[in-house]
Amino acid sequence: MSSSLSEFAQDVLAGLARSGQRELPSKYLYDDLGSALFEAITRLPEYGLTRADERLLRVHSPEIAAAMPPGAIVAELGSGSGRKTVSILDSLRARTGHKPRYYAIDLSTAALNTCARELASCAAVIPIEAAYLDGIARVAAGRDGSQPLLVLFLGSTIGNFDLSRATEFLSALRSHLSPGDALLLGADLVKPIPQMLLAYDDPTGVTAAFNRNILGRINRELGADFDLTAYEHEARYHEPVRRIEMYLRARSRQHVSIPNPGLRITIEAGETIWTESSHKFLLSDLDSIAHDSGFRPVSRWIDSEWPFAENLWSAGE
Numbered sequence: 001m002s003s004s005l006s007e008f009a010q011d012v013l014a015g016l017a018r019s020g021q022r023e024l025p026s027k028y029l030y031d032d033l034g035s036a037l038f039e040a041i042t043r044l045p046e047y048g049l050t051r052a053d054e055r056l057l058r059v060h061s062p063e064i065a066a067a068m069p070p071g072a073i074v075a076e077l078g079s080g081s082g083r084k085t086v087s088i089l090d091s092l093r094a095r096t097g098h099k100p101r102y103y104a105i106d107l108s109t110a111a112l113n114t115c116a117r118e119l120a121s122c123a124a125v126i127p128i129e130a131a132y133l134d135g136i137a138r139v140a141a142g143r144d145g146s147q148p149l150l151v152l153f154l155g156s157t158i159g160n161f162d163l164s165r166a167t168e169f170l171s172a173l174r175s176h177l178s179p180g181d182a183l184l185l186g187a188d189l190v191k192p193i194p195q196m197l198l199a200y201d202d203p204t205g206v207t208a209a210f211n212r213n214i215l216g217r218i219n220r221e222l223g224a225d226f227d228l229t230a231y232e233h234e235a236r237y238h239e240p241v242r243r244i245e246m247y248l249r250a251r252s253r254q255h256v257s258i259p260n261p262g263l264r265i266t267i268e269a270g271e272t273i274w275t276e277s278s279h280k281f282l283l284s285d286l287d288s289i290a291h292d293s294g295f296r297p298v299s300r301w302i303d304s305e306w307p308f309a310e311n312l313w314s315a316g317e
């Protein structure tokens with residue numbers, strides 16, 4: 001593969017040129033427009049996940065802050081707009097009387113700009129435009145030994161990983177942490193299938209727009225000629241692995257040219273491109289993941305309206 005291609009072009013080439021199921025990594029859903037559409041999704045009546053996460057954080061932030069040694073700094077993986085994080089930052093500030101240092105780690109420039117603007121009044125915000133583990137490595141390397149670190153991974157973004165990859169990812173995260181550090185992990189729980197499907201296929205069509213935008217991004221950034229109207233949004237629940245999968249299904253045969261990686265493909269009528277997975281968890285999954293990735297569960301809170309678990313795990317004594 002040519003090294004002059006951007007990582008985006010290489011991933012698009014690898015995902016679309018393959019035989020079998022075509023795939024695009026979900027991280028590419030979040031350009032400026034994608035991040036704005038995701039914010040709209042979090043406000044949809046059908047997407048109860050963000051409100052559940054927010055309710056749990058509002059109620060339990062004082063306990064979470066109290067569980068951290070004084071002077072703790074905060075790093076959030078995939079912060080997005082950081083809207084829900086305000087209550088944690090406020091609780092940390094109430095304990096010490098000064099604004100905590102908050103590292104927002106995200107690949108989306110637009111999300112980081114919003115986050116830095118919205119959270120400036122409650123924290124010293126340091127935006128880091130990087131992939132999760134690169135970002136946390138920078139935070140861990142730059143702190144002095146006396147600053148305990150609270151890592152936030154909210155919104156069930158961990159569900160974008162397969163279960164085994166989630167354990168691998170959290171083990172790698174754990175290797176950057178020290179005794180006294182902690183992880184707060186938000187995880188969406190299994191619930192009735194129609195309720196889960198509606199959260200990823202809303203009647204307003206916002207999730208469909210969010211999904212199709214990945215093709216729009218390939219057009220804008222790589223000069224491709226996808227006809228966005230030729231693809232249908234599809235959300236399926238794959239029960240054996242307990243995950244929602246999002247696809248784009250071609251309504252008719254499509255010939256697509258992507259000049260930047262120099263790719264020409266034909267997508268047959270009915271063929272799909274897999275764009276995102278959102279794993280739904282059992283409490284036992286979370287216990288196994290904590291154990292297998294080297295964390296010790298400290299507290300867990302579950303929302304009473306929308307089954308969602310907020311998990312506080314320690315990185316050890």
Ligand SMILES: C[S@@+](CC[C@H](N)C(=O)[O-])C[C@H]1O[C@@H](n2cnc3c(N)ncnc32)[C@H](O)[C@@H]1O
Pocket residue numbers: 026027030035038042050077078079080081082105106107108111130131132133154155156157
């Ligand atoms: C599902 S959104 C969650 C946003 C927010 N944390 C929330 O709970 O509402 C995922 C966020 O992670 C970012 N993201 C996705 N993949 C990433 C990666 N590999 N490294 C860093 N950020 C990533 C996206 O840009 C997006 O802002």
